[in-house]
Amino acid sequence: MKKVTLLLSIILMMIFSSYKQEKPLYKDAKQPIEKRIDDLLARMNLKEKVMQLNQFTLGRNDNANNMADPVADIPGEIGSLIYFGSNADLRNKVQKKAMEQTRLGIPILFGYDVIHGFRTIYPISLGQACSWNAALVEKACGVAAQEARMSGVDWTFSPMIDVARDGRWGRVAEGYGEDTYTNAVFTVASVKGYQGEDLSSERNVAACLKHYIGYGASEAGRDYVYSEISSQTLWDTYMLPYENGVKAGVATLMSSFNDISGTPGSANHYTLTEVLKKRWKHDGFVVSDWGSIEQLRPQGIAGSKKEAAFKAFTAGVEMDMMNRCYDAHLEELVKEGKVSEDLLNDAVRRVLRVKFRLGLFDRPYTPATTEKERFYRPESLKIAEQLAEESIVLLKNENKVLPINNVSKIAVIGPMAKTKWHLLGSWAAQGNSEDIITIYDALQAEYKGKAEVAYALGCDFDGKDRKDLEEAKALAAKSDLIVLCLGEKKNWSGENASRSTIALPQIQEELAMELKKLGKRVVLVLSNGRPLELSRLEPISDAILTMWQPGTPGGKPLAGVLSGRVNPSGKLAMTFPYSTGQIPIYYNYRQSARPHQGKYQDIQSTPLYEFAHGLSYTTFGYGELKVSVSKLKRGDKLTVEIPVTNMGDRDGVETVHWFIQDPVCTISRPVKELKYFEKQLLKKGETKLYKFEVNLERDLSFVNGEGQRFLESGEYNIMVKNKKIKIEIVD
Ligand code: GLC
Numbered sequence: 029m030k031k032v033t034l035l036l037s038i039i040l041m042m043i044f045s046s047y048k049q050e051k052p053l054y055k056d057a058k059q060p061i062e063k064r065i066d067d068l069l070a071r072m073n074l075k076e077k078v079m080q081l082n083q084f085t086l087g088r089n090d091n092a093n094n095m096a097d098p099v100a101d102i103p104g105e106i107g108s109l110i111y112f113g114s115n116a117d118l119r120n121k122v123q124k125k126a127m128e129q130t131r132l133g134i135p136i137l138f139g140y141d142v143i144h145g146f147r148t149i150y151p152i153s154l155g156q157a158c159s160w161n162a163a164l165v166e167k168a169c170g171v172a173a174q175e176a177r178m179s180g181v182d183w184t185f186s187p188m189i190d191v192a193r194d195g196r197w198g199r200v201a202e203g204y205g206e207d208t209y210t211n212a213v214f215t216v217a218s219v220k221g222y223q224g225e226d227l228s229s230e231r232n233v234a235a236c237l238k239h240y241i242g243y244g245a246s247e248a249g250r251d252y253v254y255s256e257i258s259s260q261t262l263w264d265t266y267m268l269p270y271e272n273g274v275k276a277g278v279a280t281l282m283s284s285f286n287d288i289s290g291t292p293g294s295a296n297h298y299t300l301t302e303v304l305k306k307r308w309k310h311d312g313f314v315v316s317d318w319g320s321i322e323q324l325r326p327q328g329i330a331g332s333k334k335e336a337a338f339k340a341f342t343a344g345v346e347m348d349m350m351n352r353c354y355d356a357h358l359e360e361l362v363k364e365g366k367v368s369e370d371l372l373n374d375a376v377r378r379v380l381r382v383k384f385r386l387g388l389f390d391r392p393y394t395p396a397t398t399e400k401e402r403f404y405r406p407e408s409l410k411i412a413e414q415l416a417e418e419s420i421v422l423l424k425n426e427n428k429v430l431p432i433n434n435v436s437k438i439a440v441i442g443p444m445a446k447t448k449w450h451l452l453g454s455w456a457a458q459g460n461s462e463d464i465i466t467i468y469d470a471l472q473a474e475y476k477g478k479a480e481v482a483y484a485l486g487c488d489f490d491g492k493d494r495k496d497l498e499e500a501k502a503l504a505a506k507s508d509l510i511v512l513c514l515g516e517k518k519n520w521s522g523e524n525a526s527r528s529t530i531a532l533p534q535i536q537e538e539l540a541m542e543l544k545k546l547g548k549r550v551v552l553v554l555s556n557g558r559p560l561e562l563s564r565l566e567p568i569s570d571a572i573l574t575m576w577q578p579g580t581p582g583g584k585p586l587a588g589v590l591s592g593r594v595n596p597s598g599k600l601a602m603t604f605p606y607s608t609g610q611i612p613i614y615y616n617y618r619q620s621a622r623p624h625q626g627k628y629q630d631i632q633s634t635p636l637y638e639f640a641h642g643l644s645y646t647t648f649g650y651g652e653l654k655v656s657v658s659k660l661k662r663g664d665k666l667t668v669e670i671p672v673t674n675m676g677d678r679d680g681v682e683t684v685h686w687f688i689q690d691p692v693c694t695i696s697r698p699v700k701e702l703k704y705f706e707k708q709l710l711k712k713g714e715t716k717l718y719k720f721e722v723n724l725e726r727d728l729s730f731v732n733g734e735g736q737r738f739l740e741s742g743e744y745n746i747m748v749k750n751k752k753i754k755i756e757i758v759d
Pocket residue numbers: 089091093094141185238317318523
């Protein structure tokens with residue numbers, strides 16, 4: 029018996045010790061991440077390190093630029109893949125290759141563009157910003173993360189936070205509008221929504237701030253071009269959203285295509301290393317935009333792919349998205365001593381850190397689930413519908429033509445009335461347009477038993493074909509009211525979608541003019557990915573709303589607004605110019621030397637609809653602005669408040685925008701700057717107090733071209749709507 033026990037214990041010892049030897053530290057989930065990185069890094073050879081810094085693509089996404097890589101060509105040592113399956117099967121198959129057929133078994137990081145939803149599609153981000161509901165946007169990003177992670181995506185190339193003031197640029201659709209502070213608030217909301225409290229949770233994904241930096245300043249709204257950005261503007265307009273996103277713990281950033289006053293975003297050592305790594309201490313990594321390293325050649329700062337690799341890598345871009353520059357040249361650059369091993373190791377460390385934080389080493393495979401388990405959960409659809417409702421902006425409502433009640437015949441006319449596809453918007457990931465309800469169908473359902481809803485096309489989105497006009501006029505003639513559904517096709521905004529004018533095509537405007545001749549009330553409904561030039565449509569429309577591109581909820585939120593079931597509360601996060609010729613035009617402009625002169629000779633110099641404009645079916649009365657103290661020293665507390673009363677006969681939600689103004693400063697400052705916003709429900713007749721707890725340093729200071737903040741003594745104004753109250757900072 030003793031011999032058997034001895035033999036067994038020896039065998040157990042051997043098994044334990046062999047197991048102990050085979051399981052290296054980096055595979056031990058109980059070890060601290062930094063120790064696991066150290067251990068793994070020490071085991072990696074040069075080629076393995078370089079491959080971690082590359083991202084290829086696995087298939088196609090909905091960006092025509094991005095081509096497929098067949099699975100067989102995918103090396104198991106690759107650091108990352110752009111993956112866009114709607115389930116994890118292919119992902120797990122390729123991940124198995126990395127885990128079982130490579131020397132060290134380093135998991136691949138799977139990324140994808142989940143910009144405004146994965147399968148449950150939310151309104152485009154510019155529309156979301158018009159909801160001024162950061163908490164709801166955070167929830168929407170949380171759902172997008174859950175659907176994506178359960179489908180095999182660990183990392184989203186989102187949020188896009190490019191402050192943009194030129195609607196000719198198609199990518200205004202993807203960001204949160206023209207204002208720095210607005211983008212900064214929604215940056216934090218989306219990073220928290222995507223990443224949650226624990227990145228390793230199978231409901232969260234790594235986020236990616238993009239496009240770092242200043243891409244929204246693309247000259248004349250053309251894509252991929254030069255952007256003139258002074259150091260002052262870089263800091264006072266573009267940096268804050270990124271700084272706040274890094275403070276919120278974002279895992280990654282994406283370097284931009286645009287040439288920032290001579291140094292492209294993907295080769296900009298100042299932004300990528302001086303600011304991001306040294307000043308902000310970001311400990312994740314930067315991925316290039318698709319091809320933005322290789323494109324340093326046409327941008328004229330690299331003569332070869334090798335030089336492009338050298339410039340991007342030494343500037344601070346850790347991962348090469350589909351340039352085929354790092355996998356081709358980084359190894360030789362290190363061997364030649366042009367790129368230091370330290371810099372290489374730091375880059376690999378950053379990538380591994382994100383992979384460890386995501387839990388990929390310990391759970392490399394995505395559990396199999398059904399579509400029903402992953403997509404369209406009831407709470408997800410509810411969030412989508414609420415966000416689409418709150419994104420709708422009522423721009424005009426003459427003689428209270430809205431909500432539409434007490435009519436028996438409604439004519440629904442226009443190219444947007446029966447489309448599903450165009451309501452998805454750009455970058456719609458795995459959105460399925462077949463699941464969308466059209467505006468027409470939604471209105472039929474909304475007015476079932478109350479009014480007859482009939483349809484006519486009227487015209488196409490563009491072109492010159494007028495064959496459908498007469499039928500539309502005939503329908504309108506026998507109706508009480510026209511709901512005219514116009515707008516933009518899905519691919520008229522998003523990447524590589526610049527337009528020389530933000531007016532709708534002539535054929536759509538002509539349809540509106542012809543219908544107006546019939547003397548019926550016209551409710552103009554727009555689905556659009558950018559601010560539009562409406563100066564000719566405004567006079568002939570009794571009411572105007574933009575629903576942006578609402579995503580999965582389609583026409584239902586709009587139908588709710590038209591019937592009055594939903595009281596609109598959206599307000600513009602981007603100015604609607606009177607004319608394309610006014611661009612750039614935005615709310616926080618710097619004062620002219622001659623405010624009374626310098627106007628356009630041929631058109632008005634003010635926008636058609638300004639930033640923060642949006643109507644409700646009720647009216648809100650703003651009371652007196654009050655400050656807790658009017659003379660302050662640095663460090664003092666300041667509370668500003670204003671009572672708001674719902675003066676109408678129905679409940680409504682009101683967002684109050686708080687602006688500051690520094691009329692005299694060392695540098696010329698904008699005429700006003702948004703520094704806080706608050707949204708509240710007010711029942712009919714109810715008065716509520718809106719409060720702004722001013723942090724003098726944060727809210728009243730200005731930043732200079734080196735990124736240093738200054739709070740100067742002197743007078744400031746705190747502004748709400750057309751009211752202002754003065755305070756003074758004394759030394
Ligand atoms: C694109 C876009 C970027 C996107 C990337 C991957 O070119 O500029 O926003 O994340 O490619 O699809």
